[in-house]
Amino acid sequence: MDFLNHLLESIEGIDANSGEDFRKKLIESIITVLNKAGTDTETINRIALIDAFDFRDTLTKETDRGCALMAGAFLDELLKTLLQEFFVDDRKVSDPFFNGTGGLSSFSSRIDMAYLVGLISHETRRDLQIIRRIRNEFAHSPKEIDFNSNGISDRCNELRIHHDDKDETNRKKFMLASFSIAGYIFGSRINLVRITTAPDKHDHIASVRGKVSELRSITEEKLTEIELKKNIYGS
Numbered sequence: 001m002d003f004l005n006h007l008l009e010s011i012e013g014i015d016a017n018s019g020e021d022f023r024k025k026l027i028e029s030i031i032t033v034l035n036k037a038g039t040d041t042e043t044i045n046r047i048a049l050i051d052a053f054d055f056r057d058t059l060t061k062e063t064d065r066g067c068a069l070m071a072g073a074f075l076d077e078l079l080k081t082l083l084q085e086f087f088v089d090d091r092k093v094s095d096p097f098f099n100g101t102g103g104l105s106s107f108s109s110r111i112d113m114a115y116l117v118g119l120i121s122h123e124t125r126r127d128l129q130i131i132r133r134i135r136n137e138f139a140h141s142p143k144e145i146d147f148n149s150n151g152i153s154d155r156c157n158e159l160r161i162h163h164d165d166k167d168e169t170n171r172k173k174f175m176l177a178s179f180s181i182a183g184y185i186f187g188s189r190i191n192l193v194r195i196t197t198a199p200d201k202h203d204h205i206a207s208v209r210g211k212v213s214e215l216r217s218i219t220e221e222k223l224t225e226i227e228l229k230k231n232i233y234g235s
Contacts, residue, residue, distance in 0.1 A: 039190055052186055059175055064146040065138045067171065071178040072107065072135030075128065078185045079110040082119055085189060088197050107132050119192075124184060127161045127177050134174065147171040 055074050059067050080098055087094050097104040104110055111132065115125040134155050138145065147156060147170035156170035159177040168176070 068138040076107040
């Protein structure tokens with residue numbers, strides 16, 4: 001849905017210190033628009049729309065290091081949720097993949113899996129990996145660094161999503177890309193269809209038998225119709 005894909009980008013200009021009443025009214029207005037577009041309240045609650053606003057506010061107030069770490073953690077968790085809502089609904093089987101040393105326990109693996117199953121685009125995958133690398137540089141450097149530091153500055157300039165203004169600060173480029181991707185994922189979750197398991201052998205056989213029985217009934221009806229016409233009009 002285009003509305004949600006651009007949600008975080010559109011609220012980026014809102015003053016982070018706006019009064020709570022203004023914030024509440026804005027969220028209510030967005031929910032109203034979503035309802036009119038056919039999105040039910042249960043779905044809106046499931047995607048935790050208010051988290052988008054909290055994410056924006058938190059990044060604005062954080063230091064450069066805090067901003068990078070927070071953005072990485074938030075997008076990492078969003079991808080985890082997106083994948084969990086897409087996979088077969090069997091948490092007993094899926095949860096071990098996301099925890100401990102599971103195959104989907106890292107930010108990088110979640111990015112690639114979301115891309116491979118078609119939940120995010122090639123460009124979104126690319127920018128997410130850049131954001132992940134920026135996060136790692138902030139997380140592992142013992143030095144006092146910021147978005148203008150060597151390496152980090154270059155990576156910010158590599159971000160493609162909503163990178164139209166070359167004069168934006170590196171921090172702003174990073175935040176805009178993070179907001180846009182978060183909005184993209186929130187929007188994807190609106191119409192997400194969970195995949196289902198293949199039918200069990202017994203269910204498959206029963207389904208085939210049902211189709212055969214249906215085909216037999218149709219054939220018998222047609223033959224009866226033909227015989228009836230023969231009796232009326234002659235052969």
